[in-house]
Amino acid sequence: MRVQPIKAKKDIEKIKRYLRAHPDKRLYLLFVLGINTGLRISDIVPLQVKQVYKQKYIQPKEKKTKKYHQIIINDSLKEAIDEYCESKKRNDYLFPSQKGGHIGEDRAYVLLKKVFKKCRIRGNTGTHTLRKTNAYHISEKYGIEVAQKQLNHESSRDTLRYIGLEQEELDIAVKGVNL
Numbered sequence: 001m002r003v004q005p006i007k008a009k010k011d012i013e014k015i016k017r018y019l020r021a022h023p024d025k026r027l028y029l030l031f032v033l034g035i036n037t038g039l040r041i042s043d044i045v046p047l048q049v050k051q052v053y054k055q056k057y058i059q060p061k062e063k064k065t066k067k068y069h070q071i072i073i074n075d076s077l078k079e080a081i082d083e084y085c086e087s088k089k090r091n092d093y094l095f096p097s098q099k100g101g102h103i104g105e106d107r108a109y110v111l112l113k114k115v116f117k118k119c120r121i122r123g124n125t126g127t128h129t130l131r132k133t134n135a136y137h138i139s140e141k142y143g144i145e146v147a148q149k150q151l152n153h154e155s156s157r158d159t160l161r162y163i164g165l166e167q168e169e170l171d172i173a174v175k176g177v178n179l
Helices: 009-020 026-037 075-085 105-118 128-142 144-151 156-162 166-177
Strands: none
Touching: 009 026, 009 105, 026 075, 026 105, 026 128, 105 128, 128 144, 128 156, 144 156
């Protein structure tokens, strides 16, 4: 079963409230960065302070596609970055590991799964939930074509399936015809 986006904004706010009070301050930034950029976890965990702090854009080279991606840092993300990074050094990893370097994708998965469980988020969740949440909310506000471009998908059909809207869209269309 594929992971799902977090569609309810109240659930996003619940998670943010929980993480603001959490002792591991990395988790709030991890969550906010993921849902606001739509980056894959493989592109998030190796980020360094200098790549995001006091920057207008995040410009990682995507691990999967090997392409550079430029994503603007919105106000919500800027606030989280500024708060987290003010006491960090430029070359520090945003998500340092206790063993040195940065946390791995599997560690990020375990940490986020615990958060989702603690916040009682229903459905199948994981690190990819962050990317899908970003795409879902972009598509809701700006259309599927914008979400498609954000995700670097070839077709809008791929994007609809990816964020779990393909069947929902069909149901709405059929239900709305009422001939």
